[in-house]
Amino acid sequence: MLNAVLVGKRIGTGLENSQIQLEEARGAEDVLTATVFERLSYLSDTQFSAIMSALLQEPFGRLDRLEFWPSWYLQDGTRVEPDVVLSDGQTTLLVEAKRHDNQRQQSAEQLARELLAGWGDGALPDHCLLLALGGLDDLRESARSRLQQEIKCAIPAPQLRPFRLICRSWQQLFEAVQTVTVGASAGEERLVNDLARCFAWHGLRTHPMRWLGQLSPAGIKISPGVFRAWSRK
DSSP states (O other): OHHHHHTTOOTTTTOTTOOSOGGGSTTHHHHHHHHHHHHHHTSOHHHHHHHHHHHHTSOOOSOOEEEESOOEEOTTSOEEOOSEEEEOSSOEEEEEEOSOSSSOOOOHHHHHHHHHHHHHHTOSOTTEEEEEESOOSOOSHHHHHHHHHHHHHTSOGGGOOOEEEEEEOHHHHHHHHHHHTTTOOHHHHHHHHHHHHHHHHTTOOSSOOOOGGGSOOOOOOOOGGGGGGSOOO
16 A cells, blocks of 8 residues: 555555645555554564563563554543554553654643543553653653643542553664664565655654764865866856
8 A cells, every 4th residue: 555655555544646745645644654564564573572671671572562543532432542552461652643754743732632532441551551652852861751641630639550651753663673683684675665655745853853064074175276267158
């Protein structure tokens, strides 16, 4: 499906009679999320565990459960659909993904509702991890702590249970994938290339931005006199 979309095969995408660009389509971030986590789940247990542990900066074991867009309900009957829930049998990870890096799209209220619905449904245990992936304009610890506090304030005190918020960018996820898959098999390299193409389709950077001051000198030596030799037209 990814390759069909990338080469412009619109039939079956719901856009065959539309002038809208695929990257502008409603639900594009759901396609991004599914593409990335589906492909990660195809890796070996060792590689998947290493990627997630590197991303989360804490141990995460072999994939035991992967569920996209589960339907949970709040006490008032409102349905909530988080993007992804993963478990290694010991730790449960709730993922709320937003499409863009370097933009504030994550909402403390939405994240609070997802936790409340998950706890109420019995799908999330105490001490679960909440991964805000993308949609962040500040990845510093102070910003993470502030967002976690905003989430706690949006949850009624009697219903609040222990959880930990982790904030990461899509770029950080791709860097974790690249680091772990160095020297990978040809099939695994193709999978990483698929991820890179998907990121490019969504306008996401796969590597940190390099500023002019960070570039190494090229060692080119030019004397001012050479410019006088240029003829003006």
